[in-house]
Amino acid sequence: MDNVVNPIVKFEDISYKYTKDLVLEHVSLEIPRGAFLAIVGPNGSGKSTLLKLLLGLFKLQKGKIEIFGEDIRRFKDWQKVGFVSQKANSFNSGFPATVFEVVQSGLTKKIGLFKFAGKEDKQKVKKALESVDMLEYQNRNIGELSGGQQQRVFIARSLVSEPELMILDEPTVGVDSKNVHQFYEMLEMLNKKLGITLILVTHDVGTVTDKVTHVACLNKKLHFHGDACEYNELDEGELSSIYGHGVQFLNHDH
């Protein structure tokens, strides 16, 4: 995975700390265009911090991030980047917005300041809802939907601005296990059919490794980065060293 030609995202020697202790130590990672990368690791391993640095939500302390070949500090083209957070878990279900309104809000940056959504934008919203199979819910209030349906709506909100890169921070938190598998199938379809590069932070290691193309194991340092097949071949001892404690393999029913 080293020396990827023209990577869509490039982390170079990233270190970060909130107080005294480093949560990220010398992390370097290149993500090729068209990849579906899962970043896995235990709690507190710095996965979400890495994503927030990539989204520009945290300021870089050490190292360099390039996105679409440009330094993150100068990057302005944010409509190329979609973001889906752990919304189903933290979402205010009482917020009085329809599914259509929520998805349309994904076009805010693209439409631009002091401008209004036109007919074409509304068509894009419908198309995005259609691609996640949620068009029939467009006039429902977002709070009336299940966790899995809400997360589909948030995917549509990211899709509507036609991003080339989509970043997902534990999107299946709060989604019932029955729908998690379907959710990852939908992500696989977005990656394969629409060619969107996906970076996914997740705990569902067992479920995603047969869907993603690449895996990165993070526990403050980057312990592994390679093809999903290579990851699946790691033995118990190697995984234990990544996670910092014993790892037990459990069989999934899906």
Place this chain on the structure above:
Amino acid sequence: MISGILQFEFLQNAFLTGIIIGAIAPLVGVFVVVRRMSMISDALSHVALAGIAFSLLLQKSFLSLAGLNPLYIGMAFSVGGSLFIEKLRGVYKHYQELAIPIIMSGGMGLSVIFISIADGFNTDLYGYLFGSVSAVSRADLYVILAVGLVVALMLTLLYKELFLLSFDEEHAKASGIPYKAIHFIFIVMVALVIAASMKIIGILLVSSLMTLPVAASLRFAKGFKQMIGYSVLFGEVSVIGGLFLSYNLDLAPGGTIVIIAVLILILSILFDKWKNR
């Protein structure tokens, strides 16, 4: 009453001002409520009271300032207070709600000092506290109309950004919109609406016109735009009905407006319960 409105300029001023604030207070209030900032309007109204008290003190102390309109100083204090709140929210990042009681008590403290120095005021201050039908001059009406137009224009132009910021602040930040500037403009709009509303509804009750109509429409609105529509409708019914009662029963309009808004809220809760039986 209709003949009264046609006949007396003070009634025309009161009703036209009422129609303006009946629309803009709930309009701003929708964003205030969904962003869970309801207490900010209370804090800013107390700061506006300090501005009014200061203005009345100046009028009493300097004859040359007798013609000074307290509305301007009230607005200046309210906007100043909003900037202080933002500064304090930055200082206490993990306890952002602390900014509200700090500013509220600071505003109240200043008001008490100004009132004490002036050795009490006449009925003017009572009108500012609880609202008055007769206190709105033609000059006030023009100022409030200008504020109303600016607020409505800004909220319309920044609607999609404010919606995104209200619904999902993290996503708004990640999407690259100038969220700090938009939030700043919004807070200034809140401060202006509070200052503009106080002559009719009174400083102590101004926050209710921002929150009660919104709370009522939250019970059954389908979508955000519909909630704005219902909130403005309930705001207008409360203000016009409240002014009508105030004039006919000789009561302070702040009280009658708020009581109608509370009744609408109770009805909407009952309606929602009946609908979901």
